[in-house]
Amino acid sequence: MIYRNVIAPSHAFTQFSHELIRHPRLSSDAVRLLTWQLSLPHGARESLSKTAERARIGACAFSRAKRQLKEEGFVHERRVQGSGGHWGTQQLVSNTPLTSDEATKLLARTPLLACANLVSPQVVPSPRKPVAGAPTAGGPVTPHTGRHPKKDLQEDTSNPPPVAGEGAPVGPSTEPSDGPPSSPCREEARALVGALPLLSPALRHIPHGMRDELVRLAARWLDAGHTSADVHEHVLRGLPGTGTPVHRPGGLVRYLLRDVPPLALPPQPGSRLSARLEGTRECSGSHIQPMLFRPLADETLCSECATHTPNQPSAVPGRENARALS
8 A cells, every 4th residue: 555745835846737747658758858848947948958968868768758759749840040041950848749730830939039049140251362363453462372483583592403514414313212123123023922822822812902012012122132932931931820811911911021131141151160060061861941960971961861761871880970960
């Protein structure tokens, strides 16, 4: 059982009909928004969005409540153009449902100047500046812009241009430039980039728009002395492992070719190895990496390769002829 205690307010109250408060198709947010608007003092121009903000009604709830009020005829809107050419929105809130024609008649009686958000002072256009160029009859004289000056600036320039016949070269400059590489190098770089999709399935979808950029990067490698095989090997070493997708193959190749390493110089004659590797020789057998061993005579295979090659002579019978170095 529920009991109610009602004390009639003596001031600051608004009368609402039961049909409005108990409307079956209006949500609580819609009823709160409507009653808040109807409780504002006469002449207040507070918009519905401002009321929703003060009532702490969220954006989604406000849109849903406003749509319900418009569907039931409690809220009407229209777009009008103010005195300064600015467009604004007039909102009509009613405590009883109104049709579109009834709302239009009520809005037509409302003076447009009564809406503060539609009143804007007429902006007086500023005086037009004269167009640059030759003066017209009766018009102001303006300086010339965008043209060559009539006065020779050679006497006022600290570094005048060279004149033919005074020792300055006339014609194309002979100084080295950082322009594009030579044509043969460019063509080799283009062929190098064109063969990238054949190296790995991960490089099959390089965008065509990036080919010129990759050609320029590859040409820098060729200018530094690297070969096409060196570039391809460097790109293959930079690819991810098997099964790892490459989403941007063009960007990966651009990253790999961005820095050009110096060309490895061949060993100089007379250069000595470290004391630990003194007297070693590289095995001529099949190894994944270079294999060094210390021969006992003139053998060219390490002990492991010699055991699989019976024709290789042994320098000392009955004894291993080599010792592999890791």
